[in-house]
Amino acid sequence: MKQTQSCTDSLQQARLARYSPGSIKASARYLWPLAALMLLLAVNLVLDASFFQLSFQDGRLYGSLIDILNRSAPVALLAIGMSLVIATGGIDLSVGAVMAIAGAVCANLLLQTALPLALVIAAGLATGIAAGLINGTLVSYLKIQPIVATLLLMVAGRGVAQLINQGQIVTFQRPDFAWLGTGSWLGLPLPIWLVIGMFALSQLLLRRTALGLFIEAVGCNATASRYLGINDKAIKLFVYAFAGFCAALAGMISAADIQGSDANNAGLWLELDAILAVVIGGAALSGGRFSLLLSVIGVLIIQSLSTTIIVSGLPAKFNLLIKALVVLLVLLLQSDKFRRQLSSWLPKLRKWRKGGQI
Amino acid sequence: MMSVRYLPLWITAALLCLMFGIGGWQFDGFASLIVVSNLFSDNAFLLIVALGMTLVIISGGIDLSVGAVIALSGVAASLLISQYQWHPLLAFALILPVAALFGALMGVLIHVYKLQPFIVTLAGMFLARGLATTLSEESVAIDHSFYDAIAEFGFVLPGGGWVGASTMIFIVLLLLVIVLMHYSRFGTYVYALGGNSQSAELMGVPVARTTIAIYVLSSVLAALAGIVFTFYTFSGYALAGVGMELDAIAAVVIGGTLLTGGSGFVIGTVLGVLLMGVIQTYIIFDGSLSSWWTKIVIGLLLFGFILLQKLLSRRTALTTAARSTAHG
Numbered sequence: 001m002k003q004t005q006s007c008t009d010s011l012q013q014a015r016l017a018r019y020s021p022g023s024i025k026a027s028a029r030y031l032w033p034l035a036a037l038m039l040l041l042a043v044n045l046v047l048d049a050s051f052f053q054l055s056f057q058d059g060r061l062y063g064s065l066i067d068i069l070n071r072s073a074p075v076a077l078l079a080i081g082m083s084l085v086i087a088t089g090g091i092d093l094s095v096g097a098v099m100a101i102a103g104a105v106c107a108n109l110l111l112q113t114a115l116p117l118a119l120v121i122a123a124g125l126a127t128g129i130a131a132g133l134i135n136g137t138l139v140s141y142l143k144i145q146p147i148v149a150t151l152l153l154m155v156a157g158r159g160v161a162q163l164i165n166q167g168q169i170v171t172f173q174r175p176d177f178a179w180l181g182t183g184s185w186l187g188l189p190l191p192i193w194l195v196i197g198m199f200a201l202s203q204l205l206l207r208r209t210a211l212g213l214f215i216e217a218v219g220c221n222a223t224a225s226r227y228l229g230i231n232d233k234a235i236k237l238f239v240y241a242f243a244g245f246c247a248a249l250a251g252m253i254s255a256a257d258i259q260g261s262d263a264n265n266a267g268l269w270l271e272l273d274a275i276l277a278v279v280i281g282g283a284a285l286s287g288g289r290f291s292l293l294l295s296v297i298g299v300l301i302i303q304s305l306s307t308t309i310i311v312s313g314l315p316a317k318f319n320l321l322i323k324a325l326v327v328l329l330v331l332l333l334q335s336d337k338f339r340r341q342l343s344s345w346l347p348k349l350r351k352w353r354k355g356g357q358i
Numbered sequence: 359m360m361s362v363r364y365l366p367l368w369i370t371a372a373l374l375c376l377m378f379g380i381g382g383w384q385f386d387g388f389a390s391l392i393v394v395s396n397l398f399s400d401n402a403f404l405l406i407v408a409l410g411m412t413l414v415i416i417s418g419g420i421d422l423s424v425g426a427v428i429a430l431s432g433v434a435a436s437l438l439i440s441q442y443q444w445h446p447l448l449a450f451a452l453i454l455p456v457a458a459l460f461g462a463l464m465g466v467l468i469h470v471y472k473l474q475p476f477i478v479t480l481a482g483m484f485l486a487r488g489l490a491t492t493l494s495e496e497s498v499a500i501d502h503s504f505y506d507a508i509a510e511f512g513f514v515l516p517g518g519g520w521v522g523a524s525t526m527i528f529i530v531l532l533l534l535v536i537v538l539m540h541y542s543r544f545g546t547y548v549y550a551l552g553g554n555s556q557s558a559e560l561m562g563v564p565v566a567r568t569t570i571a572i573y574v575l576s577s578v579l580a581a582l583a584g585i586v587f588t589f590y591t592f593s594g595y596a597l598a599g600v601g602m603e604l605d606a607i608a609a610v611v612i613g614g615t616l617l618t619g620g621s622g623f624v625i626g627t628v629l630g631v632l633l634m635g636v637i638q639t640y641i642i643f644d645g646s647l648s649s650w651w652t653k654i655v656i657g658l659l660l661f662g663f664i665l666l667q668k669l670l671s672r673r674t675a676l677t678t679a680a681r682s683t684a685h686g
Contacts, residue, residue, distance in 0.1 A: 148617050156657025162650035284472045316496050321488030327481045335471035
């Protein structure tokens, strides 16, 4: 009874929020994804009392929470880039393939040349930016639909990565590069730091300058923003290049993690996880708004879900099935029509319950 | 004047002939009926899936779930036949309606709840793949006299080629889909929906029914493809058909269908799959080229066709604009 009450209350709040401007609306946007994440973590705590325990060994923190953060690092990086692309009304299917290409470039440079680490990393990042520029040019200057334009690189990109690797899995022995994936700094694994750094940098770049506003304007209405003097083509080019940069960084982390480059499997299907995370974070695929924080929360929800399934002792084969059901639920909750139906059902349900009690 | 509409179709057909000619000129036995009939029987499942994908894309949507549906129907069929001793036909009779229901659910989510086809079918892909792995993580072999009979069913072409059950199923489905898309009211609805769904609704197209029917057809065709795939492999595996949705989409685009919807031909998709198949056959015949070249060449082909579509649609837009100013 009490539960139904609080549920309708929060729905009422959400309805209010939709019709009132400003801060309430913004906080309601953050409420649902955060609540979902908290719920998942709480379920984990119930299943495993030591879930929140952290231990400090060899100068590094260990524990389930750190594990979730560490594992979600590549997808979190992809999701940061993907948020911007989706905010302009686009989509980038190629990021998984770009991860593979960047990993292949770095692995081959490490194996065949004696270049210093900084140059290898720069080459990897430049590869990602180049791939992003190709996507961006196709979308903004040749006006090709984003799904198709990035599908090209998704299909061809893995071929290119295999070409670089000559069809082999290229492994290397370079502790300095491996540190990107397995090292730690100030007690936290390095991938987590990379995500934090990337997040902070992007947030500064987007919200302390007008860039974020421009991106949202282009996503709302590209033509209107052009008349306002925004160079919509350059903005689109930028977001795809940025997504390519993030993908390259993610690719290097996963290559460093296994100390090798596997063109077939590096970043396979991660683009779908990244898109999903952005959508779970509440962004509309039609573009117009973004929140990097919500996207990262979306990634954490997906990763905690996988961890929850493992902790709960269910066989791993249920992983995908449960993920699909949760995703469907989240999608439905985002549909205005479903929420309206839900809010018209709930009072009826309450009445029916009251009737039953009498 | 040859209609611009048919130009991509002619280019795909010409490329197909060209690739075939080059192969036949370079290698003995390339230009033979054996290779042609193998193209059909090796790609029968992809051809069937691509038929459904053509429908979905002409309507302006996309279906990412088909690869997973192939796996699910294959696993379900092999489990029912091997573990529960069902007759294969009975198993198929259960699988196809379930696939239809699956497609209908996606259609409802897309139409009623106004969710994007991309993300709904992505969730559908996870769901189908998840169900398949839940049913069985290992490959399940099929050993049934019906399957042996299917494998032997067919006839030999004069040149030594073999037309088997899979090819025949595909040809029947192809004819059905062509009639449905080009000679029925439903087909007109699908094109109208892809052209502009709002105008279609205003013109009285039953949008809800049509949208749901499109995804039902796509899922049923994918399930059929999964069944045909079991004829090919004699087993069902939860990881079968990974990435096949991408092959199907690529074939549809190479076949000249606009990804924005509203324009395209079913036969173009068939040519698209065959062109991709010929490239693969060429690489196998050559022997020195590595398989990853297939991906790169298909990517380049896709790029060429998308550019061509851009040029064509710009030209038609220009001519229409010129005409309307001339009249005005």
